[in-house]
Amino acid sequence: MLTKVTIKLIQSLKDKKNRQLHGLFLVEGTKAVMELLASKIVVKTLFATGEWISLHKVLLKDNCELEIVNEKELKQLSNQVTPQPVIALAFIPNYDITEIDFSKGFSIALDEIQDPGNLGTIIRIADWYGIKNIICSKNCADVYNPKVIQSTMGSFLRVNVFYENLSAFFSAHNKIPVYGALMNGKNLHQTKINSDGILLIGNEGSGISDELLTFVTHPITIPKIGEAESLNASIAAAIICDAWARG
Amino acid sequence: MLTKVTIKLIQSLKDKKNRQLHGLFLVEGTKAVMELLASKIVVKTLFATGEWISLHKVLLKDNCELEIVNEKELKQLSNQVTPQPVIALAFIPNYDITEIDFSKGFSIALDEIQDPGNLGTIIRIADWYGIKNIICSKNCADVYNPKVIQSTMGSFLRVNVFYENLSAFFSAHNKIPVYGALMNGKNLHQTKINSDGILLIGNEGSGISDELLTFVTHPITIPKIGEAESLNASIAAAIICDAWARG
Numbered sequence: 001m002l003t004k005v006t007i008k009l010i011q012s013l014k015d016k017k018n019r020q021l022h023g024l025f026l027v028e029g030t031k032a033v034m035e036l037l038a039s040k041i042v043v044k045t046l047f048a049t050g051e052w053i054s055l056h057k058v059l060l061k062d063n064c065e066l067e068i069v070n071e072k073e074l075k076q077l078s079n080q081v082t083p084q085p086v087i088a089l090a091f092i093p094n095y096d097i098t099e100i101d102f103s104k105g106f107s108i109a110l111d112e113i114q115d116p117g118n119l120g121t122i123i124r125i126a127d128w129y130g131i132k133n134i135i136c137s138k139n140c141a142d143v144y145n146p147k148v149i150q151s152t153m154g155s156f157l158r159v160n161v162f163y164e165n166l167s168a169f170f171s172a173h174n175k176i177p178v179y180g181a182l183m184n185g186k187n188l189h190q191t192k193i194n195s196d197g198i199l200l201i202g203n204e205g206s207g208i209s210d211e212l213l214t215f216v217t218h219p220i221t222i223p224k225i226g227e228a229e230s231l232n233a234s235i236a237a238a239i240i241c242d243a244w245a246r247g
Numbered sequence: 248m249l250t251k252v253t254i255k256l257i258q259s260l261k262d263k264k265n266r267q268l269h270g271l272f273l274v275e276g277t278k279a280v281m282e283l284l285a286s287k288i289v290v291k292t293l294f295a296t297g298e299w300i301s302l303h304k305v306l307l308k309d310n311c312e313l314e315i316v317n318e319k320e321l322k323q324l325s326n327q328v329t330p331q332p333v334i335a336l337a338f339i340p341n342y343d344i345t346e347i348d349f350s351k352g353f354s355i356a357l358d359e360i361q362d363p364g365n366l367g368t369i370i371r372i373a374d375w376y377g378i379k380n381i382i383c384s385k386n387c388a389d390v391y392n393p394k395v396i397q398s399t400m401g402s403f404l405r406v407n408v409f410y411e412n413l414s415a416f417f418s419a420h421n422k423i424p425v426y427g428a429l430m431n432g433k434n435l436h437q438t439k440i441n442s443d444g445i446l447l448i449g450n451e452g453s454g455i456s457d458e459l460l461t462f463v464t465h466p467i468t469i470p471k472i473g474e475a476e477s478l479n480a481s482i483a484a485a486i487i488c489d490a491w492a493r494g
Contacts, residue, residue, distance in 0.1 A: 223492060
């Protein structure tokens with residue numbers, strides 16, 4: 001039986017400040033939850049219907065609490081229009097950015113990406129291309145926002161997302177090529193993107209901020225044939241990551 | 248002064264069946280409305296604040312009705328969380344698909360793209376790459392859905408969107424190369440996409456339907472380096488359109 005305190009805690013996790021206060025976040029749906037259970041992230045409690053538990057029993061770890069809930073209770077806990085039969089309450093992991101050598105491999109930096117769907121989609125793109133690290137400015141959407149988690153389709157488990165002061169970050173990594181997606185850069189189709197480097201994507205409306213533009217060593221532009229004024233931030237990220245993968 | 252009948256009509260246009268019944272749709276926001284007024288689409292009524300009208304008076308056509316509304320009324324009419332100062336009520340245009348020669352140039356066909364954001368984003372991508380025509384299966388999201396219109400960022404004015412039985416369409420155009428985005432096709436990076444052809448993108452969850460797979464002459468796959476199971480439909484469309492633009 002769900003207590004009022006638990007319901008209130010779960011519902012409070014819609015807000016970033018409560019997720020940070022409790023160090024907890026939610027993952028919904030069978031596929032994402034099964035991947036979560038197989039990952040290094042520690043699950044505190046699984047809320048699931050009796051039917052779901054009996055179907056997935058053999059796969060469950062024995063070190064997390066299990067709470068059997070009914071459909072009505074799931075609706076109270078869920079952030080989705082159609083609640084899934086399972087919701088996991090998990091501890092926010094603490095990755096150490098100083099352990100990562102950004103001079104090897106390709107990373108993505110995001111300057112004020114505010115739309116949760118865009119952030120989630122970019123994490124999924126990174127996972128498709130095997131890009132392990134995303135460095136977000138502090139005013140980006142929060143990766144543990146339920147909408148971000150949902151739109152990553154499980155990819156949040158395989159991509160580290162850090163929140164940093166990007167000016168300080170780029171200053172500290174000033175030997176690494178920084179590719180900036182701009183409107184007046186070099187034609188992407190005529191640019192070979194280095195296997196080691198950082199792709200910087202700017203805000204949905206205003207692009208890369210002036211402060212960060214100074215760190216861009218390779219301004220690049222996706223060639224336009226038609227008339228649209230711009231491309232969505234996640235679309236630009238995808239096209240440039242694909243160009244990087246072409247080598 | 249807005250009448251109750253007008254408010255009811257505008258609000259009813261959230262539903263596709265009412266848009267089709269009245270042959271009307273809505274466009275919100277200064278940029279999109281100004282582009283709409285400069286297009287061939289016929290605007291029936293502009294609902295705007297007095298301030299907006301005095302700022303944009305010189306640019307307004309004299310052949311559409313003008314209704315001055317206040318903020319509270321705009322809220323009643325708008326589909327957005329933060330209503331814009333102007334909303335246009337426009338007649339749905341009737342494009343004639345038989346006038347188009349699909350054997351020249353590149354087009355996009357969409358098989359059951361249900362998410363309005365995906366459809367809107369794909370229209371914007373088409374506009375970026377100068378792709379003029381999108382053929383949707385009849386169960387795709389409706390282009391005149393306010394969420395689609397909004398996410399095209401004005402590109403719906405420059406891209407024709409048709410709703411057809413795709414099997415019949417492909418049967419009737421069986422000499423045109425059809426590129427299908429699949430999980431087991433030829434490596435996109437090793438494929439030259441013909442300047443004339445059709446890109447077929449499948450449903451968000453289930454991909455291209457078996458019925459339409461038979462029409463794919465060139466199955467292609469975006470190379471995967473990492474572990475994400477799939478890419479979002481609009482992301483796949485963007486990457487393949489960019490490959491087409493590379494020539």
